[in-house]
Amino acid sequence: MTAKDEIDASRPHPARVYDYWLNGESHYEADAVAAERVVRVWPGVVMGARLNREFMHRVTRWLVGEAGVRQFLDIGTGIPTEPNLHQVAQAIAPETRVVYSDNDPIVLRHAKKLLAGAPEGRTAYLHADFTEPGAILDAPELRETLDLNRPVALSLIALLHFITDERGAYEIVRSLMDALPSGSYLVVSHATADFDPDLLTRVAEAYQSTVAEGQIRSSSEVNRFFDGLELVDPGVVVAHRWRPEGGEAQPDITDAEFPVYGGVARKP
Numbered sequence: 001m002t003a004k005d006e007i008d009a010s011r012p013h014p015a016r017v018y019d020y021w022l023n024g025e026s027h028y029e030a031d032a033v034a035a036e037r038v039v040r041v042w043p044g045v046v047m048g049a050r051l052n053r054e055f056m057h058r059v060t061r062w063l064v065g066e067a068g069v070r071q072f073l074d075i076g077t078g079i080p081t082e083p084n085l086h087q088v089a090q091a092i093a094p095e096t097r098v099v100y101s102d103n104d105p106i107v108l109r110h111a112k113k114l115l116a117g118a119p120e121g122r123t124a125y126l127h128a129d130f131t132e133p134g135a136i137l138d139a140p141e142l143r144e145t146l147d148l149n150r151p152v153a154l155s156l157i158a159l160l161h162f163i164t165d166e167r168g169a170y171e172i173v174r175s176l177m178d179a180l181p182s183g184s185y186l187v188v189s190h191a192t193a194d195f196d197p198d199l200l201t202r203v204a205e206a207y208q209s210t211v212a213e214g215q216i217r218s219s220s221e222v223n224r225f226f227d228g229l230e231l232v233d234p235g236v237v238v239a240h241r242w243r244p245e246g247g248e249a250q251p252d253i254t255d256a257e258f259p260v261y262g263g264v265a266r267k268p
């Protein structure tokens with residue numbers, strides 16, 4: 001699917017369905033119906049969407065505060081939900097630059113909210129499809145905002161389970177990381193069926209039949225995205241267990257309740 005410009009309100013779209021779970025306001029009736037169908041199968045999806053955002057916040061704070069990263073390429077950004085990545089990053093280092101990208105026209109429509117950042121930093125929005133990495137890397141929005149001779153964090157949060165192996169998920173990640181210099185990072189969060197296969201089969205049926213195709217991956221398949229990179233401790237773990245602030249992940253949430261892996265790795 002390439003990045004088109006028209007919004008089709010009659011069919012559910014991933015960004016708008018996710019917006020419904022996050023209690024946002026940028027979705028239509030068809031999205032709400034599809035989102036509720038998943039909620040009936042997996043009531044924890046609403047909490048999962050929130051925990052996934054919190055993973056993005058923690059990783060971004062770590063990358064800026066601990067690893068010194070000042071440039072981000074966030075693909076599969078979604079409809080703006082505060083705080084957005086640039087707000088988290090620029091609260092620590094106002095000079096941070098962020099390029100956001102998504103293929104859904106509704107994200108394009110709301111992109112202005114992603115462009116209002118700290119005056120010292122810069123943000124840009126690129127309407128593009130992840131499956132066309134060459135177009136993303138060559139886009140003026142990216143070239144005018146990021147210096148590809150300096151480290152960049154490639155942030156793919158809850159995106160890769162929409163991209164099947166057949167569509168080249170691994171090759172695309174590799175080609176994007178190949179274009180970034182040593183000291184760059186890859187961030188991934190990704191749904192898995194490792195803990196409750198029956199649940200994920202039902203979720204995939206409810207979601208993929210109406211919203212979008214995709215591919216749920218196992219721990220080893222998610223780890224494969226990081227081949228050739230140095231995983232940051234604690235490696236690929238259920239995302240709310242990735243460097244929890246205060247030292248401990250929320251103890252009452254089991255892996256089966258939030259079946260989403262998260263990981264961060266550095267390009268040597």
Ligand SMILES: C[S@@+](CC[C@H](N)C(=O)[O-])C[C@H]1O[C@@H](n2cnc3c(N)ncnc32)[C@H](O)[C@@H]1O
Pocket residue numbers: 014015018052053056075076077078079101102103104107128129130131156157158159162
């Ligand atoms: C579940 S949302 C995640 C949003 C955000 N990254 C987050 O985690 O809060 C997935 C996003 O990926 C986008 N997406 C799906 N397939 C895509 C593709 N081929 N190219 C670009 N974006 C895509 C959807 O439009 C949607 O905004």
